[in-house]
Amino acid sequence: MSSLMSFTTPTSSPPKPLSTTRLSLLTPTRPSSLTRHHSLNRSLCRLSVCCSYAEANTKENLTSLPIDVVADVKPERIVVLGGTGFVGSAICKAAVLKGIEVVSLSRSGRPSSYSDPWIDQVTWIPGDVFYANWDEVLLGSTAVVSTLGGFGSDEQMKKINGEANILAVGAAKDFGVPKFILISVHDYNLPSFLLTNGYFAGKRNAESEVLSKYTNTGVVLRPGFIYGKRKVGSYEIPLDIIGGPLERFLNAAQNFTRPLSSLPGSDLLLAPPISVDDVAFAVINAVTDDDFFGVFTIDQIKEAATKVRV
Incomplete structure (x- = not known):
């Protein structure tokens, strides 16, 4: 016998972000081969944020709010x-x-x-x-x-x-x-x-x-x-x-x-x-x-x- 699982979505209010966020940092990498026309000119570091969602009325941890940061790094x-x-x-x-x-x-x-x-x-x-x-x-x-x-x-x-x-x-x-x-x-x-x-x-x-x-x-x-x-x-x-x-x-x-x-x-x-x-x-x-x-x-x-x- 198989069991069925059902999920319901609250209709009283829209979903809101959970307190947990996943941060991924994209960092520049140094060329590994002697490839022409690919000199290291400018690298861009971006901090991206991914959020999950929970039901309404879930208490939010304000110390873990999403962060939007773009840093311009130019190694010379x-x-x-x-x-x-x-x-x-x-x-x-x-x-x-x-x-x-x-x-x-x-x-x-x-x-x-x-x-x-x-x-x-x-x-x-x-x-x-x-x-x-x-x-x-x-x-x-x-x-x-x-x-x-x-x-x-x-x-x-x-x-x-x-x-x-x-x-x-x-x-x-x-x-x-x-x-x-x-x-x-x-x-x-x-x-x-x-x-x-x-x-x-x-x-x-x-x-x-x-x-x-x-x-x-x-x-x-x-x-x-x-x-x-x-x-x-x-x-x-x-x-x-x-x-x-x-x-x-x-x-x-x-x-x-x-x-x-x-x-x-x-x-x-x-x-x-x-x-x-x-x-x-x-x-x-x-x-x-x-x-x-x-x-x-x-x-x-x-x-x-x-x-x-x-």
Whole structure:
């Protein structure tokens, strides 16, 4: 003999949630393979709530009410090209201090001239941009920061300032990295024919590549003379002894020097120097602020740096 069970539903009032809820947390996962076009850009954590129902007049435990929470979590992982250099090392340090994961690609790999604790928190990859294993370097990155540049013959400057950066921009774009930040150079109000040499021409070609491939996320910083404590081998050159006072003097004298700014080449003398820390913190602002893109002058770099300084 089989038994029958029947259920009735109360008609006096609509069902109401039980005091018990089931919470499920969806958390981002880290890519497990070297898959192109799947860089770790933005992860969204959602706290979802499922409720069951009971009959009317059931007493409710008010301490277990449903919760609706949406948290936006954006883990950052940047790749710094030339991270062992003067500007590159300052960017790596600032990023580590802000809790950003950092990978550095440079010919020398891990720098031997630094002993600071932040050094151990950077992944140092030795290699040349022209022969880099981009799958290894760019995996999971949310931004690439290039400090590549240098002096030499006209041909050498076009290669390191221009071609190397253009190659890196293309690799980052093909891999799906969402943002590219280029450290370029102030034009010093020079006549156009002087901007055709290898140094400036290479930098401007690289800028064009960044702004064309990263229309709404590309960043070009144009600092002038950058000062700070620059390490060359085992020696430290205190560029801040000159740069700091000169920056303060030129900023104070802007009302008097502004009429001269229209003269060709005037910024060779009148463009204020900028601290390497200001450049580094402006980069951090560019990494973390999705509305930060385009070309930035010396004053704009300083303004951006103040937003993220401790």
